[in-house]
Amino acid sequence: MKLRSKVGLADRRRLSVFLALLGFILLCPPRSHAYAGPGAGFAVLSSFWTLLIAFLYSLYAFFVWPFRQLFRLLRRRNAYGKAQIKRAVILGFDGMDPELTERFIAEGRLPNLAKLRGQGTFRKLRTTYPAISPVAWSTFMTGVNPGKHNIYDFLARDLGNYLPYLSSAEIKGPKRSWKIGKYTIPLGGARIKGMRRGTPFWHWLGDAGIFCSVLRVPVTFPPEKFSGVLLSGMCVPDLKGSQGTFCLCTTRPSGDKFREGGVRVPIQRTGSRCSSYVPGPEDPLGGGSGDELRVNFEIHTDPGKNQAGFTVDSASFTLKVGDYSEWIPVKFKAAVGFSAHGICRFYLKEISPEVEVYVTPVNIDPGRPDLPISHPVTYSIYLAKLFGPYATLGLAEDTWALNEKVLDDQAFLAQCYANHEDRERMLFDALEKTQQGLCACVFDTTDRVQHMFWRYLDDDHPAAREVPRDQRPTVIQDLYARMDELIGRVMKQIDEHTLLLIVSDHGFKSFARCVNLNAWLHQNGYLALKSGKTESGDWFDDVDWSRTRAYTMGLNGLYLNLKGREREGIVEPGAEAEALKDELRGKLDGLVDPASGRTGITGVFDCDAVYAGPYVDNAPDLIVGYGDGFRASWDSVMGKVTSQIFEDNLKAWSGDHCIDPRLVPGVLFCNHSISEEKPAIVDVAPTVLKLFGLALPGHLDGKPWTVGISTSRSVAPSTAS
Amino acid sequence: MAPLLSARMGSLGVNVPSGIVVGISLVIGLAMVIVFSYTSDQKAIHVAKDRLKAHLLALRLFQDQIHVVLASYGRIILATGHYLRLAFKPLLFVIVPMTFLIVQLDRYLGSVPLSSGQFFLLKVRMDNPDSLDQASLRLPEGLISTAPPVHVPAEKEVGWRLVANKAGDYVINVQIADQIFAKRVIVGSGLPRLSSVRLRGRFWERIFVSGETALPENTFVEGIEVQYPARNITFAGIEWNWIWLFFVLSLAAGFLFKSILGVEI
Secondary structure, eight states: OHHHHHHHHHHHHHHHHHHHHHHHHHHSOSGGGGOOOHHHHHHHHHHHHHHHHHHHHHHHHHHHHHHHHHHHHHTTOOTTSSOSOSEEEEEEETTOOHHHHHHHHHTTOOHHHHHHHHHSEEEEEBOOSSOOHHHHHHHHHHOSOHHHHOOOSSEEEOTTTOOEEESSEEEEOOSEEEEETTEEEEESOOEEEEOOOSOOHHHHHHHTTOOEEEEEESSOOSOOOOSEEEEEOTTOOOTTSSSOOEEEEESSOOOOOOSSSEEEEEOEEETTEEEEEEEEEEOTTSSSSOOEEEEEEEEEEEGGGTEEEEEETTEEEEEETTOBOOOEEEEEEEETTEEEEEEEOEEEEEOSSSOEEEEOOOEEOTTSOSSOOEESHHHHHHHHHHHOOOOOSTTOSOHHHHHTTSSOHHHHHHHHHHHHHHHHHHHHHHHHHOSSEEEEEEEOHHHHHHHHHGGGTSTTOTTSTTSOGGGOOOHHHHHHHHHHHHHHHHHHTOOTTEEEEEEOSOOOEEEEEEEOHHHHHHHTTSSOBOTTOSSOOGGGTTBOGGGOOEEEOSSSEEEEOBBTTBTTOOBOTTHHHHHHHHHHHHHHTTOBOTTTOOBSEEEEEEHHHHOOSTTGGGSOSEEEEEOTEEEEOHHHHTTOOOSOSEEEOOSSOOEEOOSOGGGOOEEEEESSEEOOSSOBGGGHHHHHHHHTTOOOOTTOOOOOOOEEOOTTOOOOOOOOO | OHHHHHHHHHHTTOOHHHHHHHHHHHHHHHHHHHHHHHHSOHHHHHHHHHHHHHHHHHHHHTTTOHHHHHHHHHHHHHHHHHHHHHHHTTHHHHHHHHHHHHHHHHHHHSBOOBOTTOEEEEEEEESOGGGGGGEEEEOOTTEEEOSOOEEEGGGTEEEEEEEESSOEEEEEEEEETTEEEEEEEEESSSOOOOOOEEEBSOHHHHHHHOOSOOBOTTSSEEEEEEOOOBOEEEETTEEEEHHHHHHHHHHHHHHHHHHHHTOOO
16 A cells, blocks of 8 residues: 555656656747747837836936936926925825814724824814815815805705806816717817816926825815826716715615616516616717616626626626626717727626616726826826726715615725725825825725714714614714724834824714795795795796895805896895895804704805905805704705704714814814914815925915924834733 | 639639638637636726726826835736636637647648749758658659758758649658658649648647657657748738638637627736
């Protein structure tokens, strides 16, 4: 037996040697026999070209580098010449709340932030009027008040028709087109115009020769040219041009439409085979007919295995019920040469008795962007090649789908954290690439998760009353702990010459009660409906403008129907307008919710008092500051007049910050000491410019902080307890 | 079969060897793409190629950051190695049949037969230069020797200058002492199977370069060689060695079919 096994071993060894020899000889055959088909050809050719291009480019970079440095010196751009820091790392956590942070630090959940607080600085960071992300982050990057950067809300209103439009960017079709019969051939691409004014501080840094990597800072779409790399964040549209339109494909018949943010698409079922489609952008050849492009897909259900197979374009994949797909590329074809490239994820909700599939909004494909979402354009492609496809939509976490109960809590969280992980990877790549200069990254997971899960934190939130307290998930606690862990990993990457700032644009409060300000204006005689109407439709349908003196739309803005400004304005500018503003302020400030006895509005701010700059005329006339626990109602935001002024908020969207800005400051952590007691978000830009030794532009509203840069110590990271 | 094919293709204005190479290239290109798709890790290859592109883009995006340029160059080399490893893995499945296929095709397409009236050399290589004097030829009818044998002791070789009067499939016998060794020589045209050398031992070399049976082991003769002229194939107005033409055409076919079939190579 032993002998046989020995022989077997020897045989196997001999066989191995023989096979190795055979392989070697075949892999090293004489002359042309080395060629083993096109596969080898491709591999060798592409590798050769890659290495050659890389080598030539490296050579070029090496040779050109001294000349570029010399050129900079000649232009007196002595980067870092007067800098107190080598690098600034700014981590933005949208909506991180200082009170919650302190509470969780006290509970021992946030060891790294506790360490930062102990060895550096922790302050509340004053926010903007109103405390809304696009407004606050615009102020963060430009160092000016909204009167100088022109962003007052997500939405602005068209003075000609009282309808809303996105305040940050305008996307129009091509300037010219060619009509052939029923087809319209667009001549040129879409026209995108950024509406935010002011200069982001990384432009000044770039001009001074300081390299910047900027990731997902809101209101950076369309991306502007500067010396650095930037990936746009909040306000990037989906492929339909909206801020996120999900799709629920279902066999369940329903005529109901989602209030906003989604569409219902039927699934055709034949046995276990189903077919449906993903709705895409408008057909560019349709000449404005509104016909949409579609990508069809098929589903083959397998109830036995609780799964279904999908075929979407050339991609095939299988999902279990409750699973998300990876990002799937979808190509919407209009005609030869006219197509739009997007990516989306499929989530299998149910396969029996009905079939339901949720499809995320179709994001612009970062690897083949049809609209610019980064600067340079190749940066988004670079990230897609390095890490795979990622969410590009500004509001990528589908809060609407959770609000509409299309997604459940777990599915929504899975989506949020998948996006978050992609952004973490991008951040650490940017940190590695930016050993000197600025690395700024904003994470919006904090904002989205707090919006949707505050109901479990609040003792008596109307949207979670049925959930016993001891069964409430600790989603927000876990969120903060996760962010703290990320901060710890970043702290490991920095040294004492690096400035680390942790900032948030605003804090958070409960959103338990809705205030329909249009209803209040109506009931108090400031807004009139057409004869016989007691409520309006969305966007002021049935509003009688000839008798309306004030109206509201969006989250905090209150507008006078001003003569000469609004199309059907009736309020005379000047004394009458000022008197009306005073009257409204007097009546609204301190407005009490009769049901709870709490104050629904704690402050109403005159735009002339809080804004200054060339774009003040575009601002709302008054900014309404809601009290803790209140916010503008869903209807009021959409320009709808209802009969109720106060009502419960029953949606999953249960926390908010679009209230009195004094109640929702953001956070500021720093690894160095900051002497200012009441820092504001507007100060961040001038502070960073000053620390890099740059002269401050005269128009900035922010004041640089005094930062005690001590190079002899560093803040070491800590692990979670 | 070959004359019939030749006539058919000739009537279509297509050169027979180039037609064969084109056909084989298309078939091989398709077959290889299919084999590649089933034997490779498509997702890993896709990721590896994307990473390579990312590192290349990094060179451009971060050109002022010398540490990034250096790191990216290093990563490009590593990523290239990784990609080659992934790309060559499926080639292990095809390299054996492909190599043997190419070797066999080379017998037909690599060289042309000798022409009648064309001088050629027949060389016999031996173990021992002392034995060179003992070698003599027995030529079949139609072949004549045009000069006395030339001995090259340094190379252990003896050579004869020969010529054929007419086309034919000849067997030349080389006699050394009482042993006779045969070597096949083809004079004519078309696409016959050609073997330029007959060898003793050297199994792997015989596989790749010889199309004849081995010479007996217990003899002085290492090999007998006749040099056939290389075949040039005219395609697209250019003279090609068949393997280069096969390389280019099979690559082109591979590109075409990989796009059609959506295979990542």
